[in-house]
Amino acid sequence: MNTAISRLGVAGSIALGVICLFLLAIIFAPYVAPFPEQGVGDPNIASRLLPPSPEHWLGTDAFGRDILSRVIYGGRVSVTIGVTVVIIGLCIGLPVGIVAGYSGGWIDETLMRITDVFLAFPALLLAVLVAAALGAGMWNCIIAISISWWPWYARMARSEVLVLRGQPYVEAAQVMGVSHPVILVRHILPAVFRPLSVQGALDFGPALLTGSALSFLGLGVRPPTADWGEMVNAGRAVFPDRWWIAVMPGLTIFIIALAFSMLGDAVRDAEKSGSHDH
Amino acid sequence: MIIEVKGLSIHFGALRAVRNVSLSVEAGTIHGIIGESGCGKSITGMAFLGLLPDGARVEAEQFEYAGEDLREVADSLRGHKISLISQDPAAALNPVLSIGTQLDDVLKIHSAGGKKQRYGRAKELLAATGLPDPVKVLKSYPHELSGGMQQRVVIAQALATGADFLIADEPTTALDKTVGKQVLSVLKSLVETRGLTVLMITHDMDVIEYCCTRASVLYAGTTVEDGQTAALLNNPKHPYTRALMNALPGSVPKGQKLAGIKGHPPKPNERIAGCPFADRCPSVMPACADTPPPQHELPQHSWSCHLEVSK
């Protein structure tokens, strides 16, 4: 564990620290948030549009809700979206890519042309299209982003498999008559999973950003549940006079996305130097 | 002697890529360096060009080109007096630039005259390497040429620098046997007609026999035997040289073990107290383990081994 952290370097360790703190905060939101009921959505008209103060660290919004509490509760949505999208993306992309790469021939051809169609859309646009068709809501949002997410993993997995397929131990297993499913599960899957999971870790940030973009467009969770993108959009009307309403959630998105990218970079670098060592 | 090297060692931190290389090269000849892969041949070659990777430390009693210390002047001689013919011509040529552009780039630095004159010179150089249709070659891209043609272009580039000392780092390894021979004969004739000097790095005794006047046998970064080609081939003294000879006909493919000898060469991080070859030597004796072997000198032939002493 110690060496794992030292291999991440300074930037990676700071990023990891920020993410851990943040995860703890959203997991224990009811105990951490100063006004949990406002975080969930209860308005508090008495304290509308207050600037940051000792009582409300990040100020309050147009409904008088404590923005810190909203940001913490909104984090639950954003992280759920980011993580779930990557997992669903891997769950679809990995098998498609592996099967395509391993079987080759018309199966490969068909699967890859389908993947091409999905990749032909600019990613966010496909998500917007699907989310608009499905309607607002967290799960619809997750489905919409996942649909634009998996083809990248499929492509990556396929190219990894193409390399693996020529490896002597895979060829040996084939010659010895080991069945294809066994080869796939024993030899191919573990070797493909590693680089793809690193890519997945790198993608939490972008997935979360895409989620916040949909939410900004009004395709995220339904109010009164807190959602960062929607919070920025709500603050736009009173920006820059009541700057904190938009800036606080906006900065949060930036910091969390930044932390995820930095951690992802550090993991990838550690992975690279690790593979050099052995 | 255009090149004088004595006691050359190259370290990367604790790694000793080259431990003790000595050789002298007479101007106008081809001098071979032979050994298995990982014995420090290529690193030695790169040291002449001042192109060692970052962190390399070069030490030597003597490391001279025409009387100048290469540790100081290698950077300024590179591409002017000393140049390189590298192992894999396909990789040594820039894939996205035409041959004409690449050759012209070199000529721009080294020859006076305008575009027209350089073009003429480029054609001349390609013709000198035995390429049949220089005009067409100048217009082509590397991937459109065969390996042999690519290697001729690389030689033409080296000639274009005006260098008189060329490091040829396994110039035929990437080519098939016949084509390799043709490339070697081009080099040989260039040495004769233009008075070039070539350091021929190879793992193939055939190459030594075919074109080198003299050769040094390297093992674990150490010169173990050095001499006139005829002397080496007819009367090899060091057991390692004999093992290399036994690997004939054919050669030792890159990375493959030497036929008839068990074990591996010592790793660059190993300390060697006695003879580097002791672990694998068929005629090993107790002294080999802890005493550096003595140097034997004949006219035009030298080697370092315990063997002759006891006989």
Add this chain to the structure above:
Amino acid sequence: MQLLMYILRRLFMSAFVLLGVAFLVFVASRIVPSDPATLFAGPRPTADQIAAARELLKLDQSLWVQFTDFITSMAVGDFGISYRTRQLIWNDLASFLPATLELALFATGLALVIGIPLGVFAADWKHSWFDTSTGIGSIAAVAMPSFFLAMLLQWVFAQWLDVLPLSGRISRDISLFDPVETITGFLLIDSLLTGRFDAFWDAIKHLILPALTLAAYPTGIAMRLTRSLMIEILERKHVVAARALGLSHRRILFGHALPNAVGPALTIIGLSFAFSLTGAVLVEIIYAWPGLGRYISEAILSKDFPVIAASALVVTICYVFMNLVIDVAQAFIDPRVTVS
């Protein structure tokens, strides 16, 4: 000949991909939770109106008929009628698409002009202070939500420093009293064609902030990709060989290494363009840019699905076309591409 075959093959594949894209858009338009006929019939429709709408939209026909119908009408540019504005979508697209393309292309150009040189120098001075700071900058640019960056830039340059206009594509003085004649729909080009340098300058000023906003992400990506690409290329054997031939460092960097990066860098253009096109959806709202993005986002709010579908399709066609151009350009630059 090889090149021609390659282009034909790519054309064929693009056509196939577009068919797939149309199919996906069609599927999306049929999973809308609210009944398209009800939406089409307008607010508080009667049963008769809905039935009429159903017949008009051919919703009672088989899916296959609906799909072929969809494809043929899309192919001739008949995107139907907007639920909200009751206008022909084609007319709206014709006026909004150039605005978005102008913005996206400008942003793409900006990203390449900034990102690629920075990446080259970062690779050349690996591990220097320059490399570190551009590295941090590129991560930050990639992590910044564009809609938030748009607000910040607006605040700094339009409200605080007051050096650039807050929003819009051109000043009202020009658009209302002395409009530029529309020739191509690209304001920058039209103003130059008609010799309206005042309008050109005004349009540029309006373009800077939204383009900068859109360019942030692709700039970061371009920088990082160029850097890692150049580091890899600078270690290749032909670069070592070029050094052994006595070529100067500058000549090696720009004359030998960079041309090798051009092929992959074209991919960066594709990525940047894709992001600029879709980022426009977010950025155009904030800058009140009269383009497709704002059109889409308004359509989202009013559940105007035909507009969303048509816009998505058109934007994707632009993107596919761009990729096609890039592939062909790549084949011209690096002749090896056509072989595989």
